Amino acid sequence: MKIISRMMTVVVLLMSSLAMAAETRRPNVLLIVSDDQGYADAGFQGSKEIPTPHLDRLAKSGVRFTSGYVTHPFCSPTRAGLMTGRYQQRFGHERNPFYDPSDHTEGLPTSETLLPAHLVRAGYATGWIGKWHLGAAPEFAPSKRGFQETFGFIGGGHKFREWKTNAVVEYTVPVERNGVAVEPPEHLTTALGQEAAAFVRRHQSEPWFLYVAFNAPHSPNEPTPERLARFASIADPKRRAYAAQMSLMDDAIGEALGALRESGQAERTLVFFCSDNGGPLGPNGSVNTPLREKKGTVYEGGVRVPFLVAWPGKIAAGGTDDRPVSSIDVFATALAAAGAPMPTDKKYDSVNLLPYLTGEKNGAPHERLFWRNGQLRAVREGRWKLVHLPKQAPELYDLSIDIAETTDLAAKHPAEAARLGAALDAWERELIEPVFAGLGAERPGQPNRKTKKQKQ
Incomplete structure (x- = not known):
């Protein structure tokens, strides 16, 4: 009986150690x-x-x-x-x-x-x-x-x-x-x-x-x-x-x-x-x-x-x-x-x-998110998103009510637009120019514009 008892103890300890290993893996x-x-x-x-x-x-x-x-x-x-x-x-x-x-x-x-x-x-x-x-x-x-x-x-x-x-x-x-x-x-x-x-x-x-x-x-x-x-x-x-x-x-x-x-x-x-x-x-x-x-x-x-x-x-x-x-x-x-x-x-x-x-942390993970594709730039902060395209005035959208970005609010909220524009400019100063030529400026929704002879 002592041998059986010892064997059972070993089995229990082994199973416990395996369970702990699984939990800590x-x-x-x-x-x-x-x-x-x-x-x-x-x-x-x-x-x-x-x-x-x-x-x-x-x-x-x-x-x-x-x-x-x-x-x-x-x-x-x-x-x-x-x-x-x-x-x-x-x-x-x-x-x-x-x-x-x-x-x-x-x-x-x-x-x-x-x-x-x-x-x-x-x-x-x-x-x-x-x-x-x-x-x-x-x-x-x-x-x-x-x-x-x-x-x-x-x-x-x-x-x-x-x-x-x-x-x-x-x-x-x-x-x-x-x-x-x-x-x-x-x-x-x-x-x-x-x-x-x-x-x-x-x-x-x-x-x-x-x-x-x-x-x-x-x-x-x-x-x-x-x-x-x-x-x-x-x-x-x-x-x-x-x-x-x-x-x-x-x-x-x-x-x-x-x-x-x-x-x-x-x-x-x-x-x-x-x-x-x-x-x-x-x-x-x-x-x-x-x-x-x-x-x-x-x-x-x-x-x-x-x-x-x-x-x-x-x-x-x-x-x-x-x-x-x-x-x-x-x-x-x-x-x-x-x-x-x-x-x-x-x-x-x-x-x-x-x-x-x-649930350990509340609030937003990011204060802001940024984007740049050549001369196309954007920043989102909370509900607000600023879009700045070349040769156009910055556009401001309230994504909490306008996910489709249909109503430009830049004229109605110029201070918000200016503040986000400054944040976008500051972020861009941290970046560098592209380090390789790549496929040029890909047109939205179209194949990459070829600047070398190759199949896209």
Whole structure:
């Protein structure tokens, strides 16, 4: 009996220690980014046309930020800010870079340390899946910036199916696993979801950070014929293909989230979802209702995006939050969740959202949010937003009652307009000029203006 009693004591102690280890283990961080998604184009955003059951489930499990923003109305600058926790204009990444593996200037400057590198130092396994768009030269590769496992393409866009690989044409460059080209998958969006799920299952025994950057629903949307047929009721062919591509992406996201649940990791995983900029409308069939304008602009339709944060058991489920937050906040929030120190070597703009999400802090995470795309500038402070376009008088909007930015109040509230204009000027003095030529000034909603001969 004494032997049995001792064995039971050992078992109880072992189970207790395992339970304590599970409770104290640092959380995983899953960051999912869509590409050129319209503000209205998800079930949790009110769409009746495009069902997104997996994203809707994620929204119900966490918080939907109704004033979630990105730092730029184009793809690459937003991603640069996201990975560094800094306004990308601070280090000159204000344009979409060329796809040119021989150009050692066209990419996120190597003077910047990215989020995955910080998390590797904290003992995290790190992975990147999908679209990179932060430079094509070898020194800009995700494997050189802190990602230990990689699967995806280096450029700014890609075909989804039935392509012939061509290393010098951006939308058909090789899809690579850890730097080695793989056979083109049957459908790229589906493959990205499968790779994400495999990463989740592979790293059950250690904390991890996974960045899944879909190129959907950026054009050219190429859904499978079967998925396209589900949306036959949509008359516009671009909108129909877009809706089908969104549906495929939602399923791919569902595969990754399903792997979290099936492997018992859901309650120890902090999940972020956002788009990289507003929808371009006509070019890909997206809808930004009720917002004004589109990708490329600093009106709400260019920079306000679907934005979700979930962490079961830590963040209350099913809530909405109208406080302005930004994609740059992923940086500080992820580091705080991981127990990693926030770097102090430079000026960082990222704010840890966790105390605001748990109720430990009240008020707004940011006093102001800023945007600059060439000569297009804007600042938001609370209810007020100032938009300043070239050769035009500044415009002032009260977003608390005018989310569509229809009524310019600058003449009615000149003091507010002047004060915000001064704040915008002061912020701009902290920035530097773009450090690479990039693709020129991308016209709102249109492909980048080519300043070199290449496929966009």
